[in-house]
Amino acid sequence: MSKVIQHGVRSTEPMLLVVQVGNAARSAFGNYSHSRRCDVSGRRFFSVTCALFGRGPPSRIEKKTVDIPGLERVTYADRMHYVPGLAKPVFPDWRRDWHDPHHYRGPKNEEMKLHKANPCYVFNQRTKILEGVRQALWLTKSKLIQGLPEHILSLAEDPANQIEDQGKRVQQAIRHSCFWDTTAIRPKRDRFCPVLLRDLLHLCGTLQLKHTSLSKSILAENYRVAALWNQESDVFQVRGLIGMLLNIMTPLPEVIQSGEVLATENHTLETFCPISPTIDLQSTYVYDQKNDTGFRDGYPYPHAHTLFFIETEDSAAKFKPEQLRAKMIMFAFGNALARAKSLYGEHPQVLEQPVVVQSIATDGRLFQFIVLQLNTTDLGPDTGVKNLIWMDQDQLLYDYAKCRPLIKKKAVTMAKH
Amino acid sequence: MAAPSRLPLLQFCSTRVFLLRCTQGFHGEPVVREPAYPPVIPSRTAKSKSAKKRREEDYYNQVRAASLVQDKLRLLTRLQRKKYVVYPQTFTLNADRWYQHFTKTVFLPGLPGKCSVGRQVVDKENGKVPPAAGGVDPTVLDENTFSELRSLVGNGILQENFYLKKRRPFLQKEQEHFVAPFLSNLVSSVTSSLAKYNPLLKMSSLDFNPEVSFYWMRGERTVPRGHRRGRVDPIRFQINDQPHCQIRVPEQLEEFLPLQESVSAEVPVVHFEPNRLPMFQRQYDNNIFIGSKVTDPCSYGHTQFHLVHDRFKRGRLIKGNLADQVEVRLRANAIASLFAWTGAQAMYQGFWSHEDLTRPFVSQAVVTDGQYFSFFCYQLNTLALTVQTDQDNPRKNICWGTESMRLYEQVKDGEVVGLNDDVLKLLVNFLLNKPQKM
Numbered sequence: 008m009s010k011v012i013q014h015g016v017r018s019t020e021p022m023l024l025v026v027q028v029g030n031a032a033r034s035a036f037g038n039y040s041h042s043r044r045c046d047v048s049g050r051r052f053f054s055v056t057c058a059l060f061g062r063g064p065p066s067r068i069e070k071k072t073v074d075i076p077g078l079e080r081v082t083y084a085d086r087m088h089y090v091p092g093l094a095k096p097v098f099p100d101w102r103r104d105w106h107d108p109h110h111y112r113g114p115k116n117e118e119m120k121l122h123k124a125n126p127c128y129v130f131n132q133r134t135k136i137l138e139g140v141r142q143a144l145w146l147t148k149s150k151l152i153q154g155l156p157e158h159i160l161s162l163a164e165d166p167a168n169q170i171e172d173q174g175k176r177v178q179q180a181i182r183h184s185c186f187w188d189t190t191a192i193r194p195k196r197d198r199f200c201p202v203l204l205r206d207l208l209h210l211c212g213t214l215q216l217k218h219t220s221l222s223k224s225i226l227a228e229n230y231r232v233a234a235l236w237n238q239e240s241d242v243f244q245v246r247g248l249i250g251m252l253l254n255i256m257t258p259l260p261e262v263i264q265s266g267e268v269l270a271t272e273n274h275t276l277e278t279f280c281p282i283s284p285t286i287d288l289q290s291t292y293v294y295d296q297k298n299d300t301g302f303r304d305g306y307p308y309p310h311a312h313t314l315f316f317i318e319t320e321d322s323a324a325k326f327k328p329e330q331l332r333a334k335m336i337m338f339a340f341g342n343a344l345a346r347a348k349s350l351y352g353e354h355p356q357v358l359e360q361p362v363v364v365q366s367i368a369t370d371g372r373l374f375q376f377i378v379l380q381l382n383t384t385d386l387g388p389d390t391g392v393k394n395l396i397w398m399d400q401d402q403l404l405y406d407y408a409k410c411r412p413l414i415k416k417k418a419v420t421m422a423k424h
Numbered sequence: 425m426a427a428p429s430r431l432p433l434l435q436f437c438s439t440r441v442f443l444l445r446c447t448q449g450f451h452g453e454p455v456v457r458e459p460a461y462p463p464v465i466p467s468r469t470a471k472s473k474s475a476k477k478r479r480e481e482d483y484y485n486q487v488r489a490a491s492l493v494q495d496k497l498r499l500l501t502r503l504q505r506k507k508y509v510v511y512p513q514t515f516t517l518n519a520d521r522w523y524q525h526f527t528k529t530v531f532l533p534g535l536p537g538k539c540s541v542g543r544q545v546v547d548k549e550n551g552k553v554p555p556a557a558g559g560v561d562p563t564v565l566d567e568n569t570f571s572e573l574r575s576l577v578g579n580g581i582l583q584e585n586f587y588l589k590k591r592r593p594f595l596q597k598e599q600e601h602f603v604a605p606f607l608s609n610l611v612s613s614v615t616s617s618l619a620k621y622n623p624l625l626k627m628s629s630l631d632f633n634p635e636v637s638f639y640w641m642r643g644e645r646t647v648p649r650g651h652r653r654g655r656v657d658p659i660r661f662q663i664n665d666q667p668h669c670q671i672r673v674p675e676q677l678e679e680f681l682p683l684q685e686s687v688s689a690e691v692p693v694v695h696f697e698p699n700r701l702p703m704f705q706r707q708y709d710n711n712i713f714i715g716s717k718v719t720d721p722c723s724y725g726h727t728q729f730h731l732v733h734d735r736f737k738r739g740r741l742i743k744g745n746l747a748d749q750v751e752v753r754l755r756a757n758a759i760a761s762l763f764a765w766t767g768a769q770a771m772y773q774g775f776w777s778h779e780d781l782t783r784p785f786v787s788q789a790v791v792t793d794g795q796y797f798s799f800f801c802y803q804l805n806t807l808a809l810t811v812q813t814d815q816d817n818p819r820k821n822i823c824w825g826t827e828s829m830r831l832y833e834q835v836k837d838g839e840v841v842g843l844n845d846d847v848l849k850l851l852v853n854f855l856l857n858k859p860q861k862m
Contacts, residue, residue, distance in 0.1 A: 171626070179721065183629060187716035190635065190709070202632070209630045212616030216626075222572065222617055225579060228605045230588055299589070305838055306587040307579050 072097055119293045125242060128288035130337045132247035132324065136287040138279050139329035140398075143336040145284045146243060148386050149379070149394040150274045156262045156378055156397050167217070170210055177404075180206035184371075185408040193410060200318045200371040204251075223256045225308050230301035234341035234348075236386045237355075241285060244294065245341030251315040252342070254308035259363040261380060263395060268361065268382045271393040298353070300345045311342045316368035328373060328401055335366040335377050336396060343381040355385035357392050374402045484778050493718050493774050500776060501639055501710035507660035508703045512760035513733055516701050517749060519756040525694040526642050526661060527763040528809055529802075529821040530687050531755060536680040536801055536824050539788075539853050565621065565852060573617060574848060577831075578840045580609045585835045596734040603794035604668060604731060608632060611669050611729055614855060624858040629672045629722040634715035636665045636728075638764035641777070642809040645697065658810055659698065662710060663764040667789075668731040670715055670765075671855075672722040678859050679784040680803050681822065691820055714768040723772050725765050725787040727854055730757055732793040751827055754791050754798050759823050762789050762802035766821075770807055780808045780817070788854050796828040797847050799854060826850075 072080075072094070083089060084096035103110065116122060136142045144151055154160075162168055170176055184203035188194050194202070208226075215221045230252060234245045278284070302309070316335060318325065326334065343362045351358060362381040367374065376399040383392045413420045466474035468482070483499075490496040510526065524531060584606040593601035612630065619625045641658040681687070699705070714725060732754075734740075741750050766785040775781045785804040790797060806819040829850075833842030 179629075183716055183720060187720045188631075188634070190637070190711050190713050205630070205632055209612065209615075212612060213619050213626050215616045216620045222576070222613070225576075225583060225613065226605075226609055227583060227588060228608075229590075301589055302583075303587045303589065303838075306583070308583075 070095075116293055121293050121295050123292055123294065126290045126292050127242040127244055127294040128285045128290050129244045129246055129294070130288055130341075131245075132249065132334070132338075134287060134289065134334070134337075135326060135330040136333050138282060138286070139333045140336065141277055141279055142284055142286070143333040143340075144396070145276050145278065146238070147336060147340040147379075147394055147396075148238070148276060148383070148389075148391075149336070149340075149396045150271050152395065152397045153399075154397065155376060155399045158262070159378065168214070170213060176210055177207070180210060181405055181408060186410050196371055197319055200369065203371055204315060204317055204369065220257075223308075224253050224312060227252045227254055227302075231299070232301050232338065232341050232345060233297050233299040234344040235296055235298055236344060236384070238386045239389065242294075242296075243285075243288070245337055245344075247338065247341075249314060249338060250317055250319070253312040253315070254302075254306075255310050255312045256308050258310040258360075259312060259365070261361045261363055262378060262397070263380065265359070268380075268392060268395075271382070271395065272391060274393055276389055276393070298345045298348045300342070300349060309346070311346060311364050314339055314342065314364070314366040316366070318370045328375065331368050331370075332375050332377070332398065332400060335368050335375060336379065339364045339366040339377060339379040340381065340394070343379060344384060347381055347384050351384070355383075355387060357383045357385060369404075372404060372408075374404055375400050376402070487776065488779060493772060496774060496776065497712055497718075497771060500771075501712060504707050504710060505660060506705040506707045507639070507662045507710070508698045508705050510661050510663045510703065510760055512663065512665050512730075512757045512764075513736055514753070514756060515735070516703070517746075518752055519701065520752050520759060521692045522694050522698070522701050522703075523756050523759045523763075524692050524823075526698070527759060527821060528642070528691050528806065528814070529759050529763060529823050530689045530691055531759070532687070532689060532822060532824050533826075534824060535799060535826060535850075538678075538680060539799075539801060539824075539850070539857065565856075569617065569621075570848075570852070573614060573852065574843065574845070576613050576617065577610060577848060578843060580606050580613070581832060581835060581840050582838065583609070586838055599731055599734050599737070599794065603792075606794065607668055607729060607731060607792065611671075614851065615671065618852065618855050622856050622858050623862055624673050624675060624726070625671070625855065627674055627722070628726060629716075629720070630669060631672065631715050632669045633666055634670055635711075635713055636663075636667065636670070636715055636761065636765050636768065637711035637713045638663045638767045638771075639710040639712055640767060640807070640809055644811045660710075661698075663760055664711070665761045665764055667728045667761060670728040671726040672715060672720075673724050673726045674722045675859050675862070676724045676783075677726065677786040677788075677857060679786055680801060680824070681784075683781070683784050683805055683819070686818060687820060687822055712768050712771050714765060714772060718772050723769065724785075725769055726857070728761060728765060728787065728789040730761060730789060730791040732757075732791065737793055738796065751798075754828060755800075755823075755825055757791055758789050758798075758800035758802070758825055762787055762800060762823065763804070763821065766802055766804035767807060770804060775807055777808050777810050777813050780806055780813070780819075788857065790851065790854065791828075792831075795830055795832065797831050797851070798826050798828040799850050800825040 074080075080094045082096035083093040084098075086093075130136075130146075140151065143149075180203065184194075184199045184206055186193065188199065188202055193199075212221070228251050229248060231248050232245065236243055300309075300311075314335070316331065316338075343364045347358060347362045350362075358381065364379050364381070366377040366379070369375070378397040380395045382394050385391055466472065466478045468475060468478055487496055487499050490499060510523065516522075520531070523529070584602050590601065615625055615628070615630060639660065639662045641660050643659045644656050645659055647653055647655050647657055714723065716722070732738075736753055738750055741747060741753075766787050769787070770781055770785050781804065787802050789800045789802070791800065792798070801824045803822045805821055806817055808814055808817050808819075829844065829847050830842070831844055831847045832840045835841070
């Protein structure tokens with residue numbers, strides 16, 4: 008049996024085990040029960056020499072030594088070898104006096120510096136919550152409005168705001184990303200999705216001729232956001248590494264004025280009993296309480312404009328549209344909350360100047376649009392002013408993009424692009 | 425004019441008279457007779473030199489006759505054989521001379537007049553600068569736009585190096601971690617800002633991490649051993665390049681020098697075999713690709729941006745006592761990448777080694793490691809690099825290039841110290857390059 012490096016993180020709660028295996032293997036053996044290893048709770052196997060799907064080493068169930076005060080246990084420690092009938096000696100813990108990374112046992116959860124008594128429910132970039140948008144609305148204390156706000160729609164309809172030859176250029180962008188970008192017949196989705204987004208952003212960049220305010224924005228990639236809030240005695244956090252964020256110098260104007268914002272007080276949040284709103288969120292007792300926009304102070308573009316979510320090679324991050332919309336809401340909310348807290352302080356309050364953040368997600372063909380207006384950071388009680396979310400879901404950019412000729416009954420029905 | 429005399433039969437029969445009669449000119453128009461038999465040409469399938477020549481000629485005629493560019497490219501790249509893989513970013517020493525030899529390129533230090541001197545930044549009060557020597561009308565960029573660009577660039581640098589909270593990068597991923605996002609931001613923001621001065625940029629297509637590949641033959645070698653020993657084979661090369669980003673345009677850029685003009689500098693000749701560089705051979709798909717397929721309307725190149733990999737960073741070279749190789753490697757990168765790109769563009773228009781270019785193809789490149797920038801221009805004058813086509817070919821490809829210049833000295837406490845305006849001006853000039861008629 009080859010050596011298995013075990014990093015024994017002894018925790019009292021059953022841990023989700025991460026089996027280090029490639030995507031192909033995971034999909035191929037998805038139904039195989041690697042439950043043998045999963046039966047062994049609290050252990051993670053990082054070895055790459057032995058089979059990852061085999062049965063792990065047998066777990067050692069140690070017998071508890073019963074300590075009766077006044078009674079001395081007769082052990083075989085002096086004999087230096089096992090003697091049947093005598094008790095097993097208990098030696099004091101030996102610690103190596105230098106740090107060996109191959110034999111490192113991490114501290115227990117309770118011993119860690121950031122251990123807290125209450126659990127925290129974390130939403131990260133891989134979380135797919137069960138109830139989707141409904142759960143996200145409850146978590147962010149928001150009201151959903153279908154359809155985008157009118158002023159955005161009017162901006163889009165206005166012909167002065169459109170790119171020259173818009174239809175033709177967009178078709179070219181789609182053809183470039185879907186067909187022309189590679190020497191093979193068709194590029195893979197994780198290649199054509201970012202290419203399509205970048206092409207469309209480049210097209211939008213040419214609008215700077217007419218609207219010079221567009222030059223006051225910058226794209227940031229691979230930044231980490233952290234936002235923390237208390238809701239109904241639970242602590243929630245949004246943490247994650249986001250794809251792309253467009254930052255601007257001046258904040259986005261609020262969509263709805265304060266009068267209508269106060270009217271949202273009457274709206275009740277939708278609950279979905281018996282499912283708890285914390286389902287599918289990662290619950291951890293070891294967490295750092297911080298609100299972080301991902302940027303340092305003094306950043307010339309402090310306000311978030313739009314978040315972009317695209318489909319990447321990471322197969323664990325493949326999202327169904329409902330879960331993707333939930334993720335968009337949560338991260339837009341996280342960004343807005345972090346910025347609101349840095350601007351107005353940690354104290355929960357109703358904001359005089361609401362923070363507006365937009366978000367776009369795509370898988371190359373379907374586009375989802377969200378505009379979130381953060382009206383309040385007072386998320387503890389269920390009542391009070393709610394935040395607002397406008398959503399435009401499942402918009403098809405094009406019906407299909409096919410390049411191989413379709414031959415049905417010996418007749419070619421579609422020409423090759 | 426003597427009439428043909430009636431000779432007695434005996435005289436007619438003698439051969440000498442017969443010859444005499446035959447050599448006398450016939451009167452009237454010469455009678456053109458259709459050949460009764462097909463021309464006598466060598467066989468196709470025989471094991472002879474003339475048969476091989478005939479097969480080659482048939483192949484070339486087949487390529488010439490192909491109507492679609494895709495068919496031409498397919499015919500030229502169909503056959504797979506072992507070929508030398510040329511890496512634009514390479515660890516080999518003095519690679520720029522070798523690459524110049526493989527691509528028949530002349531390197532001229534400095535930039536052509538059009539790019540360097542022509543355009544200047546002027547105050548609105550002082551008025552326009554008189555046109556440059558090349559006769560090109562300089563586009564005047566106002567102070568406001570230039571200072572906006574300066575702040576854009578400064579903010580881009582600061583964002584990646586100071587404001588964005590990042591974890592420590594993994595080993596040899598520093599360029600990808602810090603510089604690649606800055607370069608993407610720089611290119612997209614500067615291109616969008618300059619679109620109002622250069623209508624070509626409005627119609628351009630910006631690719632990130634495109635594949636650029638080119639396949640060509642140069643020189644010959646005799647096979648030393650094996651069952652094909654003694655036979656003469658062309659030496660094949662392939663470049664598979666991945667620049668950080670590139671701008672492709674639908675219109676071709678203007679040439680820097682006329683096609684027929686000869687340059688005084690010489691192409692360095694290397695008498696060793698390519699594997700002595702060292703360069704290694706492999707056999708796989710022969711690709712000719714500019715970044716997108718032939719059907720894309722943006723089929724001409726404008727500017728490429730290359731990011732120097734961590735392995736070839738300046739610091740590492742200096743530590744390894746290779747300080748003189750820094751500029752050499754930048755030049756080698758530019759020559760190889762730009763030759764591949766312009767060559768592929770030319771092949772997309774239907775030119776190949778036996779149908780040489782009728783107009784030069786021009787592209788530009790910027791090679792950077794985040795702090796140091798160097799600018800290169802390339803003009804492809806000829807694709808006829810095989811031994812057969814190169815015999816009477818006086819044309820050479822030309823590459824102009826600068827030394828590496830620092831964009832900024834360092835980032836200190838949220839400020840960019842020592843932002844160099846000249847580098848920015850050169851970058852702006854590069855991006856403002858457009859054909860004269862626009």
